[in-house]
Structure formats: C-alpha cells, structure tokens
Amino acid sequence: MALLLDINFDEHNKFGAFERELPDETIIHWQIEKDNNPDLAAVRYAVVWKPQPGLLASLANLEVIFSAGAGVDHVFEDPLLPKDKPVVRFVDPDLTSRMSEWVVLQCLMHLRQQRNYDKNQFKHHWQELDQPIASEIRVGIMGLGELGQDAAKKLQVLGFRINGWSRSRKDISNIDCYCGPDEFDDFLGISDIVVCLLPLTNKTKGILNAGLIAKLPKDGAIKPVIINAGRGGSQVEVDIVKALQSGILGGVSLDVFENEPLEKTSPLWDFNNAIITPHVAAVSSIPALARYVATQISRYESSGKLDNLVDTTRGY
Amino acid sequence: MALLLDINFDEHNKFGAFERELPDETIIHWQIEKDNNPDLAAVRYAVVWKPQPGLLASLANLEVIFSAGAGVDHVFEDPLLPKDKPVVRFVDPDLTSRMSEWVVLQCLMHLRQQRNYDKNQFKHHWQELDQPIASEIRVGIMGLGELGQDAAKKLQVLGFRINGWSRSRKDISNIDCYCGPDEFDDFLGISDIVVCLLPLTNKTKGILNAGLIAKLPKDGAIKPVIINAGRGGSQVEVDIVKALQSGILGGVSLDVFENEPLEKTSPLWDFNNAIITPHVAAVSSIPALARYVATQISRYESSGKLDNLVDTTRGY
Secondary structure (H helix, E strand, O other), X not given: OEEEEEOOOHHHOOOOHHHHHXXXXXXXXXXXXXXXXXXXXXXXXXXXXXXXXXXXXXXXXXXXXXXXXXXXXXXXXXXXXXXXXXXXXXXXXXXXXXXXXXXXXXXXXXXXXXXXXXXXXXXXXXXXXXXXXXXXOEEEEEOOOHHHHHHHHHHHHOOOEEEEEEOOOOOOOOOXXXXXXXXXXXXXXXXXXXXXXXXXXXXXXXXXXXXXXXXXXXXXXXXXXXXXXXXXXXXXHHHHHHHHHHOOOOEEEEOOOOOOOOOOOOHHHHOOOEEEOOOOOOOOOHHHHHHXXXXXXXXXXXXXXXXXXXXXXXXX | OEEEEEOOOHHHOXXXXXXXXXXXXXXXXXXXXXXXXXOOOOEEEEEEOOOOOOOHHHOOOOOEEEEOOOOOHHHHOOOOOOOOOOEEOOOOHHHHHHHHHHHHHHHHHHHOOHHHHHHHHHOOOOOOOOOOOHHHOEEEEEOOOHHHHHHHHHHHHOOOEEXXXXXXXXXXXXXXXXXXXXXXXXXXXXXXXXXXOOOOOOOOOOOEOHHHHHOOOOOOOOOOEEEEOOOHHHEOHHHHHHHHHHOOOOEEEEOOOOOOOOOOOOHHHHOOOEEEOOOOOOOOXXXXXXXXXHHHHHHHHHHOOOOOEOOOOOOO
C-alpha cells in the first residue's frame, strides 16, 4: 500500500517524518518523483495542499484525501476532485495554538500601540501614548470553529471582551454568539477589533469590504481594527487600503492576501498601522501532520472511522 | 481632615478623581498648591509617587502613606521618610492586567519574530521565518508577587512553559518555583526568556548583568531574551548592549531604564531586536488609584486595618 504526498511547503518539507510514522507504507513524494512516473496503483491515501488538478482523480484505489491544513479550499479548487472520497482536514492542537499566538499578538499590538512605540523608538523619542485596557475592547471573532474558540478563550483570559459570529448557532460559555446574515450587522456594531478566521466559501468571499468597515463602531476605545488570518479571498484589499488612508480603520493585521505572495507594489506594505505577515500565522508542522495522518489511518484501518471530515457539499 | 496628593504623572493627572471618591476630605494637590503654602496640619493621608524629600516628615498628623504605584522604591528614596508610618502600595487589578498585557505582548513578539517580520514588511519582502511554538519556550519569571503570578498564568494559557524565582519560597500550581540565591543559577539555566518583575532593592540592583546573561541556556529553541518591566536599576545596560552586539542575547524588551527618560544617545534605541517602551507597561490610572485609596481609607477609619502594607524594613 502507498501514501502519496503532494505538499509544496518547500521550506518546511522536512523529509522522513511520514516514513518514520508509517514505516510499512510506501511514501511517494509527488513533487520529487512525478517525472519518474511512479506507480500509483497502490495509493490508498493522499496528503495534499494544492493538489495538481486531476492527480487525485487519477488514483484508481484512493480511499481518503487528507488536507495538509485546516483550510480545504485549496483542495476543492481541483475541478476533477473525486466527489465520493472522504476529505479529512488537519486539526492539530499545535496549529490551533500557533494561530492563537498570532491572533493574541496582533490584538495586543493594536491595543498597546506597539507600531507607534516602534516608530518613536527608532526616532529615540520617549513619549507615553494613550492606551485603553483590554477590558475596554470588544473583539468580534468571525468563525467559531476550533481556531475561533481557542483564540476567544485566550483573548478572554487577557481581559478582552469577546463576541463571536458564525454560520450555525453556537453556544459557548462567556461568549455572546451571533449567527448568520440576520445578526451580522449587530455583531459588527460592537466589534472594535474584528478577527476573521473564516474559511473561504462563496458566502465569505470578499466579506471584509467597505460595507463591513462602515458598520464597525465609531465610539470604541480605539478606532476599528481588522485582523485576518483566515483566507485572503475573504478580504477586498482595495477597500482596506482606502479605509486605512482615510483613517476610518485604526489598523489591520493581515496574514493572508488576495494573491500570495502579496504583490511588491501593494500599498499595504507601507502603512505603519498595517501589520503584514507572509501567511505564517499557523504553519503546519510536517512532523505533527505525519503523526496525525498515521493516527487517522490506523483508526480507519481498524474501525473504518475518520475524524474531522469535511462536509464536501459545503466545501469546508 | 485632608489628603495630600503629590503625584507627578503629568499626562495622567486627571483632576477630580480624588474629589469624587472622597467628597468629605480636602484634597491638596501639592504640585499645584505648594507655592501658596497650604495648611498641612489637617493632612492625615498622603498619596505620593516620588515625594519631595522631607515633605512627608513635615506632616505632623500624617497617618498613612499611599504609593501611587505597585513599586515603592521611589517613596523610600526620601531620606527623611518617617519610618513609623504605614506605607501602602497600590495593588490594582487594572494595573496587573496592563502589566500582563505588556509581558505577554513582548514574549509573543520575540517568539514570533515580529521585529524581523516588521523589517521584511517595510522592504516588501515575503519570507517565512523559523518559529518555534510557545510550548517549546521556557519563560522564567523573576518576582512572583501579584504581577508575576498573573503574567505566569496568562503566559501558561498561551502554551509557554513557566518557571519562577523569588526571594521567599512560593508554592504555585503548575509553576516550578525556585527560591533565593542558592537556586538562582538552576533557574537561569532553564530560562529561554527571562521576565524581570522584581522590585528595586539592594539585592536586585544590577541583577540583570553579564553574569546572569552568561548563565542563560545556549540550547533553547530561541536565543535567550531578557524582558524587564520591573525597575531600571535592576539592569546593567552596558552589559545588555554588549550581549546584543555579540549576539549572545536574541533580544530584549525594556520598559524601564537606569535613567529615565532613556538618554537620546543610548545604543539601546537602535537594535532591531531591542523593543524599547517608555515606562508604560503598567501605568496607574488615576481614577482607579482614587477608588483604591478611598476604599482603604474607609476601611482604615472603621477598623484600623490596611491592605497591601509594605514591609518598611525590607523596603518593598
């Protein structure tokens, strides 16, 4: 039996992790071996990020598709994706922790005016700036899955006031949960900091736009801030740039972009109050991914069960 | 009866807070009224930060001295400080929360290489950097009072591994506590990030020096980092600068300095991996201070009891 690996995290593709975790499987590293036409007849499992279109459909004996990340939109971009195969997302406690590290860091940077202090530092300028306390700030989390709930819990410990918004109704202790399009405006009206952790779907595409920005509170302890570590396709960068230029937005933190890498000419790079990171908020660790896949395969082979299945009709 | 206020936080001296909280007391704003020789005979309480030397000794009917901050070294700098008067420190949940916001922010900035990402951003350079996860990082907290314990709890929620060191033996769940000079080197040897929240005393003066830096781990997931939000007198800045230049230290975050404001000519301002803030980690809010003092006075007048008394023989 074989497992096919098609993950293109070049800088992170530490070899050996899958071989160590699955010593009895043949591991085919597609990016390296594809030119040699490896025999794919034995492939029952595939671990993919952005699969080469049609590759998965060509695997006659494929049983399970594993996404190398929590997001699966990249998998569904394959127009030939076999619709009858289960797709498992990578839900990794490490990945969730890393995402929350980044989200908490960004919320604190805006709360504590870190970029303004940075600017003063490099001018050798000693000046205290206004700084509300976390409990004066309402953070609105868009997306209340594993990632959103973990970030919410950690931000709450630091004193932030948390509200959440999600597609389906959630009941989470200590968090006011808003649901669906009907409650979206109410949610936005009390979100000093919006944290977007949404998957990319037809309904979330371009959701972070001028219309949303206009609904954020004007009477908060800080000017509204947008933080996006979900998907770049959820944001309309031209609207965000305009809102930064006009001063409607107090700041943004963006880890994802409409096109990645972010174009060298994007105006986003140059705002002091726009914190730009290169899609690193929650990077999958290959050893953790290998452990996860091995555990799932072992369980699947003994019981036929899989965790964290994607609803292929919803696409996330 | 009167209360004398001698607090010089110029930018924060919001008037009216003490008058609102203590409507029956005469409030004497020393910095404003001193030239008019106000009558001090009725003063029973004084709220001070860096009291004018001899001022407290001149108050014939003084009963209680309140420090306007958690630190009291500024109070004890008065050579004529009346030794028989109780000194109460300002322990404010807001102040503790603010301090933890700053400490968590700084730990995350070093963990996530924020300053390197900042540098890349302004060069329009998209590059993923190595980033260990918080659970690989051992944070050693020097000083396990209110502030240290709160920071420890919050860092732990984010995944950091926490050790603590204090003068007296502490027993805190989930934290390995080291105590006194005998256990100091062991503590330093497992502290990838040292967070100093110590008061300034004869024993802590200059404690953050080349000797301490040499004892920090060389095999950690990141190069050692020093974070100081205690007192500037605890650090030897010339040693810190040398360790930044040589690369022994991976970074520092300093909110306090040997001399404040930090001299314009200090080399500390210009290191990309030195985060400098102008003694703002935990700024007392005057309304919160006024509420605190009013509550204490009310309790003192009814029961003779005071909370958060300073041990005047130890000086903290």
